[in-house]
Amino acid sequence: MAQRMFGLETEYSLSALRSGGTRFFQGYTAHAFMETARKLLPHLPGRHSSGFFLQNGSRFYFDTGGHPELATPETVNPWDACRYVLAGDRMLAAVADQLARDQRAIGQVVVTRGNVCYSPGSATTSGCHECYAHRADLMELPSELIPHLVSRVIYTGSGGFDNRSPGIEFMVSPRVAHLEQVVSDASTHARGIYHSKNESLSCNGFHRLHVLCGESVCSHTTLWLKIAITALVVALVEARLSPCRAIIPRSPLAAMRTFAADVRCDAKVDLIDGRQMTAIEMQRHILARIEAHVDHPVMPPWSREACGRLRAILDRLDRGPGAVATTLDWAIKWSLYREFTRRRGVAWETLPDCNYVLSRLDRALRASNENDCFQPLSAELLHRRGPLAAEIHRLTPFMRANGMDRDYLTEIIALRHELFELDTRFTQLGDRGVFAALDRAGALDHALPGVDNIEHAVDHPPAAGRARLRGECIRRFHERPGEYSCDWTGVWDHRGGRYLDLSEPFVSEERWQKTF
């Protein structure tokens, strides 16, 4: 049995709102949040990187676009990976509460783990990146891993709406709409299914796979499976056991988009060998490959349990989305938003007709937009004489045949805004979060034994690997400002002129060396 090592980087969205609902300048909010975190969370400053390292071994910083981000410590089992993500949530919720208490002008600090921004005209995305330490052949890894990344969305998807659509288009995995390439080394544009960044942060031949097509999720089952199964696929590639060579899609990007839009999970895609497969069938193939090698020396001790959990979810997915509607993120949302829509007087199944009309109107609006200034569809635009009047006239027979008029479209636009707020609030940290409220009410069955004791994970590092040594140093030295600094690969004692080398991921002894 071998140990595998992995961690997650969660991108949060942050807004500080006045009691009237208007927002504070984002740069001010980010600065105030960072300063509050600096006071509240015991830490050592980063030596080569921005932000600081925390006593549980994680790193907190602000990243691209000015959003807070928390990278968990390196963990060696999926239970700990989940625990440290949840510990990060808890720490940032505490920082948000403290900031709101410190600054009375702030009515509300909204921190979410949403994967897409629904602000009109924004169409941006943030996600949850995964890191896996490995020694696999870098030439083999993309082709072996991509079929897994493409098909795993049926249980890893966060659910949500396509924020590039003028309509209401639910997706199993909304971030997929922002993937433009199969392989890419870019991360803020032209994103790929496979991110070819290779920044090891380790020695002894370890690479660090950086997966950026994934999403932040709330369900412990979703998160656990995402980490566990991907780690096992990487292990099989490392052992040259070809987990996915027999299930390579003819067009990976098209396949992923198909699966990301298919709540029934029964859509088939073309493979390069001429067969067609559903995402469930592809995952069953991967499951069979893992089970065939579950005792191989590269596999961790929890492999068998991971197989059992994956099999159980695939069996439930075979029965349709209702069978996972209290367990997996996307299915919880799908069920919730369908019912919300129905109670607003709109049948979910009619949304494609509405989307067709809204898309036509959006196109007409953009075509008439001479100064290229974004203008979202609105009730006012629908009702006044203007660029949309001619298109509405052309659409009138279709709208009449489907029971639509301008007032109905106005209600659909309002519903769209409500659903988008609901999806943003779903992942909100603190009491107002919808997922958290459903969980408190006992309405979900997503929890897993072993994903617990989160309070301990806030203050203490994992029990194994270099994160333990890093976290223990931070716990000992954080009250001596200016004397120590920290990074993924080491801890520096500036006054004592010594250095703790943590470049070996599984190092277990604290051996300080003199710095030169």
Add this chain to the structure above:
Amino acid sequence: MKLHERHNEPSAHVQGPPSGNPDGGNLERVRQAGEHFFQAADDAIHRALSGNSLAFLQATRQEGGQ
């Protein structure tokens, strides 16, 4: 609006929670769990929504992440 709803009512039945296989004696438990889910959802949504969703979305605009 109402006309549209009536046209499409037959397909509007909610398929959804809870998980499990709704057969035999299990059916009543499944129905109760479904009711509990949607009751909890009602409460959560009522507490979560701001009352002016467009303003909320504009106020929480984010620049792109990675």
